Amino acid sequence: MRVRLEDVARATGVSPKTVSRVLNEEPSVKESTRQKVLAAMESMNYRPSPAARGLAGSRSFLVAMLYDNNDNPASTYLAEVQDGVLDACDAHRYSMMACPLRMRGQDFIRRVDALVFDHHIDGVIMTPPLTDFAPLLQRLKEHGVPYSSISPVQHGGAIGVCMDEQQAAKALVTHLVELGHRHIAHIVGIANHGASRWRMAGYKDALAAVGLPFDPQYVVQGEFTFGSGVIAARELFALPELPTAIFAANDDMAAGVMWAANERGLKVPRDLSVCGFDDTPLATQLWPPLTTVRQPSREMGKLAALQLMELLRGRGTGLLVQVPYALQLRESTSRAP
Amino acid sequence: MRVRLEDVARATGVSPKTVSRVLNEEPSVKESTRQKVLAAMESMNYRPSPAARGLAGSRSFLVAMLYDNNDNPASTYLAEVQDGVLDACDAHRYSMMACPLRMRGQDFIRRVDALVFDHHIDGVIMTPPLTDFAPLLQRLKEHGVPYSSISPVQHGGAIGVCMDEQQAAKALVTHLVELGHRHIAHIVGIANHGASRWRMAGYKDALAAVGLPFDPQYVVQGEFTFGSGVIAARELFALPELPTAIFAANDDMAAGVMWAANERGLKVPRDLSVCGFDDTPLATQLWPPLTTVRQPSREMGKLAALQLMELLRGRGTGLLVQVPYALQLRESTSRAP
């Protein structure tokens, strides 16, 4: 019924172990032998059994994507990252297990142990804020499970993928400055996300670069959600001197700002310029379309997974790749009134 | 290092096979024995190896979630469904593999075969439009792999979960009628989705119920995407007699309608009432908030997975559960002008 490694061996006239060697790309197989075996595998349509490989060997060809969907309101982001990871898995004959984690409580320990022990996971791909969740990283290290991070805060030694968000945020805010805005507010994201820190830093950089003062009352805390954007905007609208532009740390909050502006009777961009970050589908679905920064989530997922797989295959030690950002200037920003 | 089944057996003083029986909830194990074994498993923190179980036995405790992310623009929907499926997996100690499929080409055959042969998948959970993709269903049947469907078109014999979308759409449009609207347009979704059919049918039902004529020019084809909503709305706005209300087959398209209304200078809901379907996060992020129908995606994912697992465990034959819908009346609809 099923074509087994042994069948391929018999057909080729070599021992099963040699076929195994070819399968696992081990060195010290004569090139001519390798070719014969590969041909047989191909023609017999041989597919190794992951279960058997996992049981007998040390590798499972399974990677896990860990994410915290409680602290990650933008499900679009996670979905895109996941698709990217799956792209990479596909290319390298790995399988992926999606594993939502709750950072609060000890749940994550149990989950991670389950992944490692039960499934013999070969490696892990993580999204923020898990990328810098010390207890998790420690556990993974204890288990000796390699991991690849997407936008980790700590760049030192991490492998995965990142973007220069600080520079991007600076560029975005600089754009506002160039439009003549002098009272630019910022809505910060969830504290434990590196994204919040970088985007805020970029905001400050941009102000400093042109000698504009940093005014704490123009900086409001948000939570990356639409609702928190609304609340933050209302807060800003209650100030004696309204900002003429608001830079929200992500698109969802920017959407909230635009909502609150509507509520308040402010016309975007005539009375208020608004910009976000991420360039989620939402950005082009708002009226007016949102000025933001494009972050190639799917690509980043794919790259992070590829880095991990290079490492698992023993090729190289894994890198922290940087992907380029791109400003998306749309109609939600205009000259200061 | 690792606690094995044999260890539990030794500790309990029974044979490995008996422990295996307890693990698999097989009948004909004396209750007292079962208790002893369970206690030992618990205290020793025994975790069976999925790889070994998969290799030796016929089950893998793996289910696959199949989806078509090309034809499913609303990634939020998929993400929620997936979370629901994972909830169920968690509860029943199953693992899930996410498996995006492209319906075009023969890709899906290869993927499905890979799942079945390589991973010994126990069952499959599908989202539209895969739920009614004949070649896929046939292949699954050939392999003898049970599947559970979310919102399948063909109810006969299917197991999974559905919602009375036709009734929901009818209720929604009836609401518009009650607000005094007489020129109600409908933007249809992608043809091969049951959702498109049902929502359209409900629209017709509502009109018929109050004796309003069905006017084909008020029915425009869309693709479930924001962009297609914009285009469809522009088409409607070009008619000699503008509709006073538009029912888009999903929220994304409704957002497109509102975008086009803005573009055209129409004020929602004063000049135009708009409603959608699904109650995605987007619905409350638009201005004004969108009247729509809530579809409990996560819950549906969970229920579909649970049905599958009941079936896999040999309890019952699986049902097609119906979940209730709920109208979400918000500010995007108001009395006809």
Add this chain to the structure above:
DNA sequence: GACAGAAATGACAGCGCTGTCAATTTGCGA
């Protein structure tokens, strides 16, 4: 109390692969 039949348990092989280590072949210099 003996016996058939059901209930409960166990022995054992083997799922399809890989790790270990031993055996064989090859290459190359003396």
Add this chain to the structure above:
DNA sequence: TCGCAAATTGACAGCGCTGTCATTTCTGTC
């Protein structure tokens, strides 16, 4: 041509569990 190390290959056990079938232990019955 011979000897030795390196390159290549193979034998074999076993990963942790379950299927099959045999065996033992209960039941209830007459």
